[in-house]
Amino acid sequence: MDAQAQTVQKTVRQSPPVDLTKPYNAAWVKGKHIVITGGASGFGAAFVQRWALQGASIVIGDINTEAGEQLVQELRQELGNPNIWFVCCDVTKWQDQVKLFKEAVRYSPHGGIDCVVANAGVAGNDILQTPGDLSADEPPEPNFKVVNVNLYGVLYTTHLACFYLPRNPGSSPCSPQTDPAKTVRDRHLLLLGSVASLAPITAQPQYGAAKHGVLGLFRSLRCSSFVQGIRVNMICPYFVATPILIRAAKIILAGAELARVNDVIDAGTRFTADSSICGRALVIGPPAKAIMADDGQLVPSLTGEGEGEETGIWECYADDFQAVDTWTRRWVGLLGYLESAKGWTGWAKDMVAAFWASDRKPEKKSA
Numbered sequence: 401m402d403a404q405a406q407t408v409q410k411t412v413r414q415s416p417p418v419d420l421t422k423p424y425n426a427a428w429v430k431g432k433h434i435v436i437t438g439g440a441s442g443f444g445a446a447f448v449q450r451w452a453l454q455g456a457s458i459v460i461g462d463i464n465t466e467a468g469e470q471l472v473q474e475l476r477q478e479l480g481n482p483n484i485w486f487v488c489c490d491v492t493k494w495q496d497q498v499k500l501f502k503e504a505v506r507y508s509p510h511g512g513i514d515c516v517v518a519n520a521g522v523a524g525n526d527i528l529q530t531p532g533d534l535s536a537d538e539p540p541e542p543n544f545k546v547v548n549v550n551l552y553g554v555l556y557t558t559h560l561a562c563f564y565l566p567r568n569p570g571s572s573p574c575s576p577q578t579d580p581a582k583t584v585r586d587r588h589l590l591l592l593g594s595v596a597s598l599a600p601i602t603a604q605p606q607y608g609a610a611k612h613g614v615l616g617l618f619r620s621l622r623c624s625s626f627v628q629g630i631r632v633n634m635i636c637p638y639f640v641a642t643p644i645l646i647r648a649a650k651i652i653l654a655g656a657e658l659a660r661v662n663d664v665i666d667a668g669t670r671f672t673a674d675s676s677i678c679g680r681a682l683v684i685g686p687p688a689k690a691i692m693a694d695d696g697q698l699v700p701s702l703t704g705e706g707e708g709e710e711t712g713i714w715e716c717y718a719d720d721f722q723a724v725d726t727w728t729r730r731w732v733g734l735l736g737y738l739e740s741a742k743g744w745t746g747w748a749k750d751m752v753a754a755f756w757a758s759d760r761k762p763e764k765k766s767a
């Protein structure tokens with residue numbers, strides 16, 4: 401990186417690319433008070449489990465009351481950690497989110513919030529390109545639920561995070577010089593993007609638009625984190641087998657290698673635990689060996705050859721569009737390579753599994 405870029409990074413409190421070869425200590429999550437939206441299922445539930453095990457206190461906001469309350473009961477019993485709560489919250493409703501944050505402060509053992517995770521999301525059949533009967537006078541008004549949840553919901557969460565994180569008692573403005581081993585109090589906003597934040601996604605233009613919106617939010621917030629001292633990070637998973645993947649997606653993905661939930665949780669835990677990481681994005685993809693590219697970036701090997709264990713977590717070096725574009729080209733190459741390695745047998749197996757899969761029933765919302 402040139403001297404000018406280094407100066408900019410220092411001024412805006414952005415840390416250098418995450419050294420993924422360096423271990424972090426998940427125990428640094430202990431004592432942090434975390435609010436997570438969409439914590440009743442998938443990544444959210446897995447984050448809650450991992451962080452509750454490490455001794456964090458957590459408030460889950462989700463529309464799925466049944467699953468959320470059940471998770472809280474199970475974890476309290478299993479782990480003996482009483483500091484896990486559920487608040488029924490539809491992220492598309494401002495007052496629901498205000499209630500979530502107010503409750504979170506009330507439940508907080510130290511009276512503030514250290515970390516906000518904007519995780520709630522939906523996918524589904526996208527109506528944007530299917531306006532219905534083309535001989536009608538006008539198309540029916542479209543339902544933009546995917547954008548409402550995945551972008552407007554995240555904007556509400558971000559707005560509230562920008563209000564509550566700087567008020568966190570005992571916290572200091574973020575800095576790459578922070579020693580995470582000695583700093584429990586934090587001001588951290590973790591955004592759930594997607595590979596669809598970086599690259600197009602077939603047949604899901606609304607989802608792609610929303611997740612590109614989250615990327616724009618991340619890029620904009622990270623370059624002004626010096627204003628309120630909030631560190632903002634983002635994870636961009638490729639497809640992972642959670643309930644969000646509907647049958648149509650499974651059919652399109654037949655034969656392709658998916659990313660692993662554990663890698664998503666590991667990446668999110670590194671960001672949450674290591675308070676010296678500011679303004680970085682990690683991409684989570686199918687496991688591959690790492691090689692050092694000519695420009696010094698650690699990138700996925702396209703041939704299966706490389707040093708050490710396979711990994712699914714990558715820095716996407718989102719310092720500028722040029723680097724992101726280079727990264728994206730390599731990524732598309734990796735997916736092509738993995739798909740061809742799996743071959744027709746893998747494709748046929750996944751197609752059979754996808755046809756037999758049933759989509760999740762709609763969530764029940766209680767008052």
Ligand SMILES: NC(=O)c1ccc[n+]([C@@H]2O[C@H](COP(=O)([O-])OP(=O)(O)OC[C@H]3O[C@@H](n4cnc5c(N)ncnc54)[C@H](O)[C@@H]3O)[C@@H](O)[C@H]2O)c1
Nearest residue numbers: 438441442443462463464490491520521594639640642644
């Ligand atoms: N699984 C993947 O392949 C994948 C890939 C990239 C990004 N993501 C993103 O990861 C995040 C988590 O997804 P997941 O895979 O765990 O899916 P999931 O369906 O298992 O979990 C999503 C959670 O969000 C909740 N939710 C949905 N609408 C809500 C609303 N209006 N208000 C509050 N909660 C709501 C659901 O009830 C559920 O608990 C999402 O933002 C998703 O876009 C997922």
